[in-house]
Amino acid sequence: MLTHPTLDQLHALGLHGMAKAFADIEAGGDATSLGHAEWLALLLEREASLRRDKRLSKRLQYAKLRQQACVEDIDYRTPRGLDRSLLTMLVEGQWIDDHANLLICGPSGVGKSWIASALGNKACRDNRSVLYQRVPRLFSDLALARGDGRHPRLLRALGRVDLLILDDWGLEPLDAAARHDLLEILEDRYGRRSTIVTSQLPVDQWHALIGDPTYADAVLDRLVHNAHRIDLNGESMRRTRKPSRKA
Known part of the structure; x- marks a missing residue:
């Protein structure tokens, strides 16, 4: 031959x-x-x-995920209020096909970003498009994009991915431009795509964080009512896990 x-x-x-x-x-x-x-x-x-x-x-x-995380490695042994049956359902991915959202709340260090990244990794493996964004940097980038003509293109990119991960939501109050951008992003995605939001603040404090009541009502209506929720608690896993030492 x-x-x-x-x-x-x-x-x-x-x-x-x-x-x-x-x-x-x-x-x-x-x-x-x-x-x-x-x-x-x-x-x-x-x-x-x-x-x-x-x-x-x-x-x-x-996707540029924050953590190199896989759903197979999720730690269910550490007590932090993690619902295994809910995670099992989320891993299957049907909620993304249904265009539902996921809100992950809890104190710093309990694994919010890690879980979000693991679900993002699984979505990529399931041939879905994913994009990770830290909220403070996202709004800074959008503010800069207004000046150089990239703003509409960035909003389109945020609107079209199957799964958008908005990490570290609520670290600082929103100004008028950020409120408007957030509403535009969620409006484009509502009923069409899925969004994961992680935050140290409980959901009942988000309305005050957004600031403007009209915007707050519109944002939360598009984000919360069709969302699954994971409320974590416990000590920071960064403190409880000692770093390994080389001999």
């Missing part, structure tokens, strides 16, 4: 996974023991696997 011309053709067609599998089978001496259907099945599976890996890598790169 003319191995090299075949490999060249596979690479020319962009079938790099199939080319790698073809070379591996030839080098391993298994070529003669496989039928045509088995050959084709192995080549196709390797190509599909490579494309899945590339797609996931691009989604994770775009």
Whole structure:
């Protein structure tokens, strides 16, 4: 069999996974023991696997998640009020298909950002688009974007991802521009996409944080009424877990 011309053709067609599998089978001496259907099945599976890996890598790169977290590593042993049945449902991802939201509240260090990042990672693995944003930096970036013409493009990017993660909400009060931007983002996403919000403040304090009652009513109506909620408590996991020391 003319191995090299075949490999060249596979690479020319962009079938790099199939080319790698073809070379591996030839080098391993298994070529003669496989039928045509088995050959084709192995080549196709390797190509599909490579494309899945590339797609996931691009989604994770775009998401820019704060933590390298996976849902398989969620700690249920540390007492912090984590509802395992709710997390199991969230991991399945149907709530994203239903365009519901998720609010994660609790004191600093109990794992809010970690859980949000883990769910974002799972959404990427499920071939959904994800984008992580820290709220203070997001509003600063949007304020700067007003001056250089990027503002509409940034709002569109925030509106179209399947899952938007707004981390560290409530660290500071909102000014008029931030209130307007927040409402525009949630209005674009309402009933179409899902949003995760993490905050150290309980939800019943968000209305006062937003400041303007009219904006507050509109924002919370689009964010809270169709949201699942995780209310964490307990000590900071950063303090309870000692850093490892090298010998």
